[in-house]
Amino acid sequence: MIAWLGTLARLSAILAGLLMTFITLLTCGSIIGRETVGQTIAGDFEISGLATGAAIALFMPLCQYTRGHIIVDFFTAKASAFSVAIMDRLGALMMSVVFVLLTWRTWLGGLNAYTTQSSSMMMGLPEWHVYAIMVPAFALTALIALAQALRGFDTEEPA
8 A cells, every 4th residue: 555655655756756847947937037028928817826825835744754854863863773673663743634634625615715705816716726736745644644653654665
């Protein structure tokens, strides 16, 4: 199951990379337009902000799968391998709980944004679309962390 979750995490990261590429091209196009013909792309800042939020969420599953989060091992540097493995599993369990809470609250935020038809200020882009991207990414991260807490990290590919 962990390999299947890893495949989903990679697909999520590919989507995030595509969003980041879009943001880069949008920003470059806006800057080039401003400097050459004196016009920018309307709403480029809003679109970049919304897409960046979605991209960050989409990168989270792969970060969890590859254990890419920052780990401060100052206190565990001299601990036994067994102790470190137990703490790693507990950390993964806590990460799973945090991402379940993030999934739940993001879901509620998305429902609120949809119900109130909340939109961006300049372009009027619906905000709930970003929430709709973030919820599955956070849920996938929670599943990966839970699988790591239950099964350990031995089946994981090195980062």
